[in-house]
Amino acid sequence: MASGHPTTPDGRYFVVKGQLWRCSNPALDEVTRSALVAQLMAARRAVRAANAAQDPAALRVARAAVQEAKVALGERGAPWWSDGSPDFNRKRVMNTPYAQWWQALQA
Structure with a gap:
């Protein structure tokens, strides 16, 4: 489970x-993954600071940094797998091929 959530x-x-x-790309080595997570956390702190300061320009820059880190981690952008399977990121699990797995998990 990722952070206590079913995987x-x-x-x-x-x-x-x-x-x-x-999920993040499991092929990333630990040093790279840790550096990208640190970059992501810094970008998220920058988003929070920009919101608190009500600074739209800083907010755009900070959100772009979050996007960049998430793409590098494999959480957004092109899927990290190469078998041609479609990407269901941000989809309701019941509307995907994982629905049966999810129902069994809930039982």
């Missing part, structure tokens, strides 16, 4: 409130 059997997604969220 799909193929390890591509974790589920929060019935919605699929793409």
Whole structure:
């Protein structure tokens, strides 16, 4: 489970409130992954600071930094798997091929 949330059997997604969220690319080495997570956390702090300061320009820059880190981690952008399977990121789990797995997990 990713952060205490159920992870799909193929390890591509974790589920929060019935919605699929793409997991980080498991092929990233630990040093790279840690650096990207640190970059993501710094960008999220910058978003919070920009919101608090009501600074739209800083907010745009901070959100772009969050996007960049998430793409580098494999959580957004092109899927990190190469088998041609579609991406169900941010989809309701019940509207995907994972629905049967999810129902069994809920039982």
